Amino acid sequence: MPDTSQYLAGRTLILVSNREPYEHFHEEGAAGDDVKVRRPPGGLVSALDPTMRCTHGTWVAWGSGSADRETADETGRLQVPPESPAYTLRRVWLDDADVDGYYLGFANSALWPLCHMLLQHYDMRQEYWDRYVAVNERFADAAAEEARRAPKAPVVWVQDYHFALVPSLLRQRLAGERRPTFIHQFWHIPFPPPDILRLLPTAAYTGVMRGLLGNDLIEFHTDRYAQNFLDCVDEFVPESRVHRDGKRVRLGDRDVSLGVFPISIDVEQYESLARGPDGAQKAAELREKYVADGGSLGVSVDRVDYTKGIPERLRALDQLWTEAPELRRKLTFVVVATPSRSELRSYKTLEEEVVAGVKAINDKFGEDGWTPIVLINENVDAAGLASIYRAGDVCLVSSLQDGMNLVAKEYIACNVDEQGVLVLSRFTGAAAEIDDAILINPFNVDGVVAGLRRAVTMPPEERRARMQRMRRQLHRATIFDWLEAILARVDELASSATELRPAAAE
Numbered sequence: 440m441p442d443t444s445q446y447l448a449g450r451t452l453i454l455v456s457n458r459e460p461y462e463h464f465h466e467e468g469a470a471g472d473d474v475k476v477r478r479p480p481g482g483l484v485s486a487l488d489p490t491m492r493c494t495h496g497t498w499v500a501w502g503s504g505s506a507d508r509e510t511a512d513e514t515g516r517l518q519v520p521p522e523s524p525a526y527t528l529r530r531v532w533l534d535d536a537d538v539d540g541y542y543l544g545f546a547n548s549a550l551w552p553l554c555h556m557l558l559q560h561y562d563m564r565q566e567y568w569d570r571y572v573a574v575n576e577r578f579a580d581a582a583a584e585e586a587r588r589a590p591k592a593p594v595v596w597v598q599d600y601h602f603a604l605v606p607s608l609l610r611q612r613l614a615g616e617r618r619p620t621f622i623h624q625f626w627h628i629p630f631p632p633p634d635i636l637r638l639l640p641t642a643a644y645t646g647v648m649r650g651l652l653g654n655d656l657i658e659f660h661t662d663r664y665a666q667n668f669l670d671c672v673d674e675f676v677p678e679s680r681v682h683r684d685g686k687r688v689r690l691g692d693r694d695v696s697l698g699v700f701p702i703s704i705d706v707e708q709y710e711s712l713a714r715g716p717d718g719a720q721k722a723a724e725l726r727e728k729y730v731a732d733g734g735s736l737g738v739s740v741d742r743v744d745y746t747k748g749i750p751e752r753l754r755a756l757d758q759l760w761t762e763a764p765e766l767r768r769k770l771t772f773v774v775v776a777t778p779s780r781s782e783l784r785s786y787k788t789l790e791e792e793v794v795a796g797v798k799a800i801n802d803k804f805g806e807d808g809w810t811p812i813v814l815i816n817e818n819v820d821a822a823g824l825a826s827i828y829r830a831g832d833v834c835l836v837s838s839l840q841d842g843m844n845l846v847a848k849e850y851i852a853c854n855v856d857e858q859g860v861l862v863l864s865r866f867t868g869a870a871a872e873i874d875d876a877i878l879i880n881p882f883n884v885d886g887v888v889a890g891l892r893r894a895v896t897m898p899p900e901e902r903r904a905r906m907q908r909m910r911r912q913l914h915r916a917t918i919f920d921w922l923e924a925i926l927a928r929v930d931e932l933a934s935s936a937t938e939l940r941p942a943a944a945e
């Protein structure tokens with residue numbers, strides 16, 4: 440873990456995200472009032488919890504767990520992680536109408552499918568936008584309050600597409616304050632080109648762009664997403680001036696900088712979980728159970744989301760076992776597919792489709808003593824995931840679009856035996872970074888099948904050489920390197936900023 444104190448010296452970090460890092464709930468069917476805590480699945484929480492542990496500060500998030508209110512003090516605050524408190528979690532409470540309109544509606548039925556360019560899932564209503572504005576106002580209020588009570592100069596770090604409006608709303612709230620607040624935002628998902636963003640109503644796409652331009656700095660995973668953002672500024676904010684080379688936008692008397700910072704994982708944590716006695720033993724048990732002599736184990740891990748290409752993956756496996764009967768019994772797949780956003784019909788339907796798809800394949804190819812696909816559709820803790828990754832000879836990531844995809848990096852970190860092969864969709868941010876994966880196009884089933892065949896037949900020396908290179912590369916770009924690079928940029932920009940200027944007129 441790096442010493443980030445040099446960057447945050449004299450500053451207090453306030454992080455704002457929709458998803459909270461620790462959810463409290465009552466176990467279904469359990470007697471008594473016992474409150475359980477879990478870390479929800481998803482890349483944002485996986486990446487940012489380790490960063491908050493070392494930077495401290497306050498994390499503002501939606502209190503989404505059914506028992507969250509029971510754990511907070513009267514201000515909604517709580518010290519986390521539960522086992523060794525290192526930072527403050529401040530919850531914002533949302534009612535059902537907020538959740539429907541802002542989270543399930545505008546964020547996940549409009550922005551999410553558009554940013555991932557999967558237009559068949561796009562669903563937009565005026566009330567979604569109205570709630571999104573209202574909830575962004577609430578989070579801007581909470582962030583402003585935290586900024587005012589921060590012991591040192593505040594740096595507010597907004598996360599993701601749920602809060603495109605928070606930066607400019609916050610800037611308005613803090614204008615004229617004695618102490619300047621540096622505002623920046625990490626956009627965790629792809630950013631679409633203008634022809635896609637303009638499918639939103641005009642007020643919504645201009646609102647999103649102007650809201651984001653309230654930041655001092657906006658961070659993306661890849662250069663392509665940053666270029667798309669600049670194209671959208673060019674088209675939708677005509678009074679701005681875009682400086683492509685310097686990745687900068689001039690708006691009124693302010694500069695908004697852009698940066699490319701591919702997110703990563705706590706490599707050592709995953710590695711030591713995979714190497715530890717528990718990880719090693721569980722991985723050995725999995726192999727004992729599922730891998731025949733000379734056979735292979737394939738693994739995949741995702742939230743059930745239409746961006747992840749899970750039905751496409753199942754089609755490829757069906758075709759593989761049809762075309763290559765010699766791989767029956769020789770290749771078993773463990774598919775971890777955890778329900779996510781189940782309140783949305785498209786997600787619920789997908790969950791059912793995945794369960795039915797796995798069953799159909801198992802009915803078609805299964806034999807006495809061999810189940811082709813083992814489906815795990817529940818939350819798995821980091822240690823459990825590490826042992827699954829370690830056990831896998833092949834990891835298949837088949838996202839149709841994915842901002843980064845941390846699973847690919849987790850697999851590499853856990854591959855301590857250096858014999859695994861990563862088969863990776865070229866439409867992930869990770870593919871722009873990882874050179875030694877087998878790249879596939881998940882829309883082309885034949886190509887995925889060819890990639891899988893290549894993976895399971897790859898000679899051991901080539902597997903080792905590729906995995907060693909991927910592991911070296913990952914060790915040079917961990918979540919802490921990512922954090923350090925961003926904090927260094929924040930430090931540089933914040934030190935040169937003299938005053939907090941108000942946002943351009945809405």
Ligand code: ADP
Nearest residue numbers: 480481482485741742777817818819844845846
């Ligand atoms: P996204 O952010 O879209 O969910 P990523 O691949 O970037 O996609 O991140 C997913 C994160 O969620 C990873 O850290 C992964 O380990 C975690 N995750 C996925 N499935 C599960 C699960 N079943 N249980 C626990 N964590 C999970």
Ligand code: F6P
Nearest residue numbers: 458480481482483484599627779
């Ligand atoms: O990384 C994209 C993202 O939306 C994160 O913001 C989020 O934590 C993760 O996917 C999981 O989604 P949700 O928070 O909606 O369950």
